[in-house]
Amino acid sequence: MHELQKCPSTANSVTxxxxxxxxxxxxxxxxxxxxxxxxxxxxxxxxxxxMEMKMEVGEAKVE
Known part of the structure; x- marks a missing residue:
């Protein structure tokens, strides 16, 4: 289970x-x-x- 810290919900395409x-x-x-x-x-x-990640309050969790 990996978690990303502080994932902005207004994220643009990032490479x-x-x-x-x-x-x-x-x-x-x-x-x-x-x-x-x-x-x-x-x-x-x-x-x-x-992969699809659902973001919750600045956190993205990989399901």
Missing amino acids: KTVPSSFQNDILLRVEAVEEDRMEVKVEEDKVKLK
Whole structure:
């Protein structure tokens, strides 16, 4: 169970790269789908994962 700290509900599209401590760079795309929902897309080589996070009072919990 991972939790993100202080996730603004007014988040715009954000592109981040996971630290190089990983063997391969993983691209994380965070998109604001709705006011209280965020979509996280993880792209690693041919693997594509899609997670939905529901934000509650500045916190995002992955279900």
